Amino acid sequence: MKRSILIIALTILSIVCYAPTQQRTFIVVKPTKVSFLSLDDIRMLLIKYDVQHVDIVLAQIRLETGNLHSKLYKTNNNLFGMKYPKGRETTALGERCGHAYYDSVESCVKDYALWQQIKYQGGDYYSFLEDIGYATDTQYVYKLQQMS
Numbered sequence: 001m002k003r004s005i006l007i008i009a010l011t012i013l014s015i016v017c018y019a020p021t022q023q024r025t026f027i028v029v030k031p032t033k034v035s036f037l038s039l040d041d042i043r044m045l046l047i048k049y050d051v052q053h054v055d056i057v058l059a060q061i062r063l064e065t066g067n068l069h070s071k072l073y074k075t076n077n078n079l080f081g082m083k084y085p086k087g088r089e090t091t092a093l094g095e096r097c098g099h100a101y102y103d104s105v106e107s108c109v110k111d112y113a114l115w116q117q118i119k120y121q122g123g124d125y126y127s128f129l130e131d132i133g134y135a136t137d138t139q140y141v142y143k144l145q146q147m148s
Contacts, residue, residue, distance in 0.1 A: 045106055088114065088118055
């Protein structure tokens with residue numbers, strides 16, 4: 001009986017110790033750094049990147065993110081509902097769920113500043129947003145005006 005147990009134990013040990021090792025491949029996915037900031041923190045970033053019409057842009061952020069509660073904001077660090085741009089410099093990492101995604105909120109603000117530098121040539125910002133068709137909601141500018 002002891003001999004049978006010893007043989008079984010040695011057999012198991014030899015299988016475990018000398019079994020060919022399988023090479024495993026692991027895919028490491030680097031998650032997007034999600035940083036939830038207050039509107040005051042975001043205001044400071046808007047100023048840092050010289051975004052024009054900070055109060056209107058903050059109203060855009062509140063509207064677009066549902067006061068910083070939207071899924072798009074939380075998963076993509078996207079404050080503006082921005083789409084991934086095809087023909088301009090961007091800080092977006094790519095497209096997720098039909099919108100641009102960013103590694104941080106700061107990167108999103110920087111991208112908005114880049115977009116604004118290309119598109120906005122001065123004048124009434126509400127009219128600008130309406131003229132370029134910034135949002136599909138026909139009441140978008142009216143809602144912004146009520147918020148700012």
